[in-house]
Structure formats: structure tokens, C-alpha cells
Amino acid sequence: MAKRRTSIHGREGIAGWVFTAPAMIILGIFLFVPIVMALWVSMTNWTGNVDPFGGGPNAAFVGPDNYTALFLQDGLARSNFMQSLGNTFYYVLLVVPLQTATSLLLALIVNEKFLRGKSFFRTAFYFPSVTSSIAISTVFLFLFSNTGAVNGFLKLLGIDGPEWFSDSRGLLHMFFGLFGAGDNPAWGQGEIFGRSLWDWLSGPSVAMCVIIVLAVWTTTGTFMLMFLAALQDLPVEVDEAAMLDGVSPWQKLRLVTIPMLKPALFLVITLGIIGTWQVFDQIYVMGKGQPAGTTMTPAFLSYKTSFTSNGWGSGAAIAFVIFLIIVILTGIQRRMMREDKPAGRLRGAASRARLAQSESATATVDLAHTNSGTGPQS
Amino acid sequence: MRTSNIRPGSAALVLGACGALVLSACGGGSGFGGAAKTQATGPASLSIMIGSSGAAETNAVEAAAAAWAKKSGNTAKVIVASDLGQQLGQGFAGGTPPDVFYADASRIGDFAKVGNLYPYGDQVKSANFLPSLVKTFTYKDTFQCAPKDYSTLALAINTDMWAAAGLTDADYPTDWAGLEKVAKKLTKGKVTGLVIGNDINRGGVFMRQAGGWVVSPDGKTMTADSPQNLAGLAQMKKMMAAGTLKFNTDTKPAAGWGGEAFGKGIGAMTIEGNWIRGALTKDFPKIKAKIVELPAGPAGKGTLVFSNCWGIAAKSAHQTQAVDLVKYLTSVEQQLAFAKAFGPMPSTVEGIAKFTALYPQDAAFAAGAAYGQGPVNLPGFDPVMAAFSSKMATLGKGADAKAMLADLQKNGAAAIAAG
Numbered sequence A: 001m002a003k004r005r006t007s008i009h010g011r012e013g014i015a016g017w018v019f020t021a022p023a024m025i026i027l028g029i030f031l032f033v034p035i036v037m038a039l040w041v042s043m044t045n046w047t048g049n050v051d052p053f054g055g056g057p058n059a060a061f062v063g064p065d066n067y068t069a070l071f072l073q074d075g076l077a078r079s080n081f082m083q084s085l086g087n088t089f090y091y092v093l094l095v096v097p098l099q100t101a102t103s104l105l106l107a108l109i110v111n112e113k114f115l116r117g118k119s120f121f122r123t124a125f126y127f128p129s130v131t132s133s134i135a136i137s138t139v140f141l142f143l144f145s146n147t148g149a150v151n152g153f154l155k156l157l158g159i160d161g162p163e164w165f166s167d168s169r170g171l172l173h174m175f176f177g178l179f180g181a182g183d184n185p186a187w188g189q190g191e192i193f194g195r196s197l198w199d200w201l202s203g204p205s206v207a208m209c210v211i212i213v214l215a216v217w218t219t220t221g222t223f224m225l226m227f228l229a230a231l232q233d234l235p236v237e238v239d240e241a242a243m244l245d246g247v248s249p250w251q252k253l254r255l256v257t258i259p260m261l262k263p264a265l266f267l268v269i270t271l272g273i274i275g276t277w278q279v280f281d282q283i284y285v286m287g288k289g290q291p292a293g294t295t296m297t298p299a300f301l302s303y304k305t306s307f308t309s310n311g312w313g314s315g316a317a318i319a320f321v322i323f324l325i326i327v328i329l330t331g332i333q334r335r336m337m338r339e340d341k342p343a344g345r346l347r348g349a350a351s352r353a354r355l356a357q358s359e360s361a362t363a364t365v366d367l368a369h370t371n372s373g374t375g376p377q378s
Numbered sequence B: 001m002r003t004s005n006i007r008p009g010s011a012a013l014v015l016g017a018c019g020a021l022v023l024s025a026c027g028g029g030s031g032f033g034g035a036a037k038t039q040a041t042g043p044a045s046l047s048i049m050i051g052s053s054g055a056a057e058t059n060a061v062e063a064a065a066a067a068w069a070k071k072s073g074n075t076a077k078v079i080v081a082s083d084l085g086q087q088l089g090q091g092f093a094g095g096t097p098p099d100v101f102y103a104d105a106s107r108i109g110d111f112a113k114v115g116n117l118y119p120y121g122d123q124v125k126s127a128n129f130l131p132s133l134v135k136t137f138t139y140k141d142t143f144q145c146a147p148k149d150y151s152t153l154a155l156a157i158n159t160d161m162w163a164a165a166g167l168t169d170a171d172y173p174t175d176w177a178g179l180e181k182v183a184k185k186l187t188k189g190k191v192t193g194l195v196i197g198n199d200i201n202r203g204g205v206f207m208r209q210a211g212g213w214v215v216s217p218d219g220k221t222m223t224a225d226s227p228q229n230l231a232g233l234a235q236m237k238k239m240m241a242a243g244t245l246k247f248n249t250d251t252k253p254a255a256g257w258g259g260e261a262f263g264k265g266i267g268a269m270t271i272e273g274n275w276i277r278g279a280l281t282k283d284f285p286k287i288k289a290k291i292v293e294l295p296a297g298p299a300g301k302g303t304l305v306f307s308n309c310w311g312i313a314a315k316s317a318h319q320t321q322a323v324d325l326v327k328y329l330t331s332v333e334q335q336l337a338f339a340k341a342f343g344p345m346p347s348t349v350e351g352i353a354k355f356t357a358l359y360p361q362d363a364a365f366a367a368g369a370a371y372g373q374g375p376v377n378l379p380g381f382d383p384v385m386a387a388f389s390s391k392m393a394t395l396g397k398g399a400d401a402k403a404m405l406a407d408l409q410k411n412g413a414a415a416i417a418a419g
Helices: A011-041 A065-071 A076-111 A118-130 A133-143 A149-156 A171-178 A206-233 A236-245 A249-260 A262-277 A281-285 A298-307 A312-336 A349-371 B008-027 B055-072 B084-094 B105-113 B121-127 B131-136 B159-164 B176-186 B200-209 B227-241 B258-263 B275-283 B319-329 B332-342 B349-358 B360-370 B382-392 B401-418
Strands: B045-050 B075-080 B100-104 B146-152 B154-158 B192-196 B245-247 B267-272 B289-292 B303-312
Touching (some): A065 A312, A076 A118, A076 A298, A076 A312, A076 B401, A133 A149, A133 A206, A133 A281, A206 A262, A249 A262, A262 A312, A298 A312, B055 B319, B100 B105, B121 B146, B121 B319, B146 B319, B154 B360, B159 B289, B192 B258, B200 B303, B258 B275, B303 B319, B332 B349, B382 B401
Parallel strands (some): B045 B075, B045 B100, B192 B245
Antiparallel strands (some): B100 B303, B154 B289
């Protein structure tokens, strides 16, 4: 079906450019150009009150110094940055799988035929995503305060709840403590980028766990909608064929539904990775990095370095390092989720298209046979 | 089928347009620069940015600004910042900062180093500010800005618990041994004798009383790992081991700050500043508090001074009028009016003498200025002090005082070398 389209030329081409020009100009001026400017600033020692492009002692070009200070030079910049990386690493590790699994689960439930009041549940689950993150963060501050609702509820169960926002103990540290490891044991003294192995293995702190819960609760709704749309796009006949083949519901989920949801999964996980590495609002409202720097993230550190310490170059460098981390992680994830090549010698996009076309033709034929009641052809 | 989205020629065109935009930004150098801003003449419209503690402060500053505006024929607008640090940073970077603004003593070095402040201190020296405040706001031997008020830390005592423990006026602690004794008597059941905030802005008093501080008086060398500082932290650890001193985050139930622990009866004493009076009246009216000076340590009396000044932006076009406004706002009558409205103490010698006469119950706060230490005002110290404060918060859980002072020494030395 795919006749190779020739490239657009002539008046259609000009019309295309005219229509896309406003968007390109706006994106260019307000997105692309500031990014290039920030890249320049990250290679200077700009102090924030002179022209960053004018040179001079307050905006001197220092090359990669800001970046090496973050990774190679022993000092407060590196230790703060490494701590923020460690915190965010655990944050991403917990939030992305949790929110993907929860949103998929909710989407499967809401998609069920037997569920009444689907639009009510859809709205209810989606509601946290459209509410202001600052408002939700403030409410969570009250919920998880020392005498708040959560601790009150735990007291009903007989548990003495922790002081959520002042507790800087890492979960992994507490786990190791269960096995008798003391604080700062000898085996944890090796250093990676100036931070001891024991510190890297601290896990998220109790305060960070509150923010993790908040993040999962807030973003599940959006991803649930994406999964829902993908689920509703799935061909019903494949489901019916699977059921006729005699799979259990769990097998159907694992072997039929989820593989067909791969594009949506890829989208949700990628958006999750990007969003979690950039977390800022919640940190700003719920502690600004306290207690003991265990809720510090690179995005907030970049803001603090720039606005409080007048270290705009270092702040911009942190931002670009996050950008690189996100790009690398998305690339890795993309490779891992790449479609398996069809068995045999078929290669190339055209071959894949032909294969897909023939498969859908077969499915249509199967469906026609099923509907007419003559049973599936083997 | 997938076709190439952008032809090579178009890609070059787009990149060229963006490059032209970037270069045009480079060309706009005339608006910036380190040279002094040309001053406008004629009636001025000043903007004053404050970080307000509440309606009382906002109204007081607005009234003062309006009175000056009427007197001098200019106009003055008061802007209440929701996040003073961020909005000031924005103003400085954007080239249009407010003319007059609150500048905290710990930020003076950061502002002055990058040239955000107009150092008018010499023009207002005749107001006779308290010497310790002049020192706090002096960076690189230049008196940068006029202190607008100050507060010090003193010991707040719950008089009901004091009497119930059988203590009298003669027992107010004057040294560390006395403090340990009364704290022990006041610690019973769920009540801890002394509950303080968990950072250097409260624990630092012990370091001062032992004779040490983070930097040398001239601000050129770090003195963090001195034996005096270690002695101060050791005293805190000693009282924590005896159960008579706790940080507000270590009490059960934990409190948000020392004043809350004091107000809720979790601590019988606390070390706080002037603001505790307002907090007690508003949130804990049943508590009766007596304020006394902090006990002396081995090196004598020591407390911490906190202050803001009226900063004038270097990029302001109305610096002469701004200095005139500051002179009005730091006059004795105006500072006493501020004290009456929302409580801070006047920063001039004459002003504080009149204040002490009017409010003798706050005499302990006022006396602290004579031997009080202001915050470290050197550039780049904000993350250094924050890192030290987070380590100090773990002092009650057996942290190594020597190691945390060594870290402070290392980070501070790096900051001084960079600045």
C-alpha cells in the first residue's frame, strides 16, 4: 500500500513552511535559544548581575570547570551534587515502577466491562493530576506532620509513627540495621565520586518516602488515562482468540495484553523518567532539601546554587548533567523495549509493514469466520 | 513511509536564524556593566522590597514610607516579597532590582562580592549604630548598609515550671554549671529542661561562650576546628547525655522550633530571640515566660545577633533619595514606632537606650548586642553553614563533633579561597 511519497515541493511546500513558521519561531526563541544561552552560561562563572555574554571578571569563560567541580573536585559542590543524585536515583527507582504498575492496574480495572460508573472512577483517579502540585504538597505537609492524620491513623493501629519530615534515616540503612550492621561499617568506606559506599546505599529517607507517595498518587491518573486509551485500542478479537485458546486471566494479562501495550508502556516509562528526574515543586514546598539534605534533588540544587549562592554557571551545569542523564536513561530504556525482530529472515521497514498488513488481514478473516459461526480456521 | 523531515538547506536556515538571535543578545551590552548607574534627577519613585513577618510589619513599613514620601515629595512603593531571596536574585539578574530592600546579614558578602549593593554606610555613620551591628554589615572594610533593627538570643524560662521545681530569682544561671543544675531540676517526666533549635543559629551560642567561632574576627581565616568550638559542642553533648538538653526534633513529641517546644510545655527553657514574645502571645497565651541573659561560658558571655539592613541596589537610579529614605527609617522615632508595631529592637545607641527604658522586660535581649556575634557574612558560605547545621542536628544521636568541625573548616576554607 505504501507508495513511496515524493518530497513536498512547490506551493504546497511554501504553505507548509508558512503554517509551521509561528510555532517554530516561538519554540526557537523561547526554547531553543535559551537552552543554547544556558549552555554558554554553564561554561562561565556568571554571577548574575552583568551581561553573561559580555565577558569581564563576573562572566568569564571557564570552560569545563563547572562540570569538573561537580564530578572531580573534592568540595561542597560535589558532595551536595552526589547526594542529590543518590536521592533522586532512589526516588526514580521507586516512583517509576510504582506509578506504572498502579496506573496499569487502575486502567485495567476501569476498562472492565462489568464496572459501573466508569466515568466517575476515571474522573476520581484523574483528579489528583489536574490539581495544583503546590496545593497537594501543602496538604501532604499537614497530613504527614508529627501530629497529623497519618500518624493519628497509625496510632489507632498501635504503631508509633515516625516524624516524617525530620527523619533523615535511609530505608536501606534501617534494613541493614535489622541484620546487625552498625552505622558506617568498615565495608562501606569505599568512595565513589567522594561519597562513601555506605552513603550511596542509604536508600530514600523517611522524608523522601512522603514525596514518593505524593508523586505516585499525583501522576497515576495521567498515566492511567494513557493506558486506558491504549487498552481501548486493542483489538477485541485477539482477546477472544486468547480466551478460546484457554489461557487464564493472569496469563492473558502477561502474554497477550502487556506485550500489545508496549508502545504505551514505553511512553509512560519515558515520561515517568523525565518527570521524576526533574522533580522540583514538591521539594520546594516540602522542605527544600531538608532534613540533612536527604530530599535534595539536582533540579532544586540547581535553583539553590543559582539564586542563593549566585553560582549561575554551576547551576546551569547541573541542569545539563540532568539532561544528559535523562537522555541516556531513555536511550537505554528504548533499546530494552525495542520490538523483537520477526522470526526468520525478514528485515527492513517495508517487510515489517507487509507482515503487519498480512497479519491484520488474517485476523479480519478469522473474525469473519468467528462471527459467522463456522469456527476458527487452523 | 518515513521521509526525511527537514531538508539540509532548511536546517541550515533555521540554525542560522537562531544563531542570529543569540548574537543579537550579545550585542545588547550597553544596559549592563559594572560602571555606576547614572542617577536620575527630579522626584523619584522608589520601590522598597521587604520580607514581612505579617500584617503588622507590612502596615508599619507602608506607613513610614508614605510619611517620608509626603515629606520629601517623592513616592515610595512597598512590595512584600513572597520569597525575598528568589525575587531579589531575579531583580539583580534582570537588571531592575528594587531600590531599597531587606538584606540579611548573612547575605551581605554574596551581594557585595558581585556588586549588587551600593555601599552607603559612610553616609549614615552619624546615626551612631551599635558597634557589633556595624561590624556585622562590614564587608572588605566597607560599611555596606544601615542596620534596620536587630534581635539577640536569650534564655526564656517557663515561670510556672520554675516555681514548681522550687527555684527562685537567685537561681537564674550565670554559668554553665548553673545551667546544668537548673536544667536537671526542670527535667522531669516528659519535660526536658532545655530544648533548643537544631542548627548553628541556636547551638552556636555554646561555641561563642567557649570563646570560639566559625571565622576569625577579620573574616580572613577559618577557626572552625579550634579547641574552643570543640569545648562548646562538648558541653552540648554533655547536657544531651544527661538528658537535660534536647533539640526540638529529638523531643517526643517533636516540635517545629524551640519556641513551639517551650509553648507546648515540652521544654521548660529555650534559647530564642525577640520573636518568641509575639509567638507566645499569639499561639501559647497561657505560658508565662521570663527572659534572662544567657549564662556565660569559660570565655565569658556569648550570644548570637540577627539583623537585616536596608540594602540599596547598585543599579538603582535614585540612590540619593534612597539614602534619604533610609536615614528617615533609621531615625530614633521611626525605629521606636517599628518596635511598638511588631517588636524588633532599634539599631542605634540612642534608640536601644530608649527601648530598654520603655520595655524593661526585654532588657536581656537588648543587652546581648554588646557581646553578640553576627552571622558569617562572607560570600559563598550559605551552603557551608547549611551543611554544618544538618550535621549539628545529629549531635544528639552520637555524632562526632570533631569530624563535623573539621568538615566545616574544610568547606569554609574552600569558600574563603574562592571568594
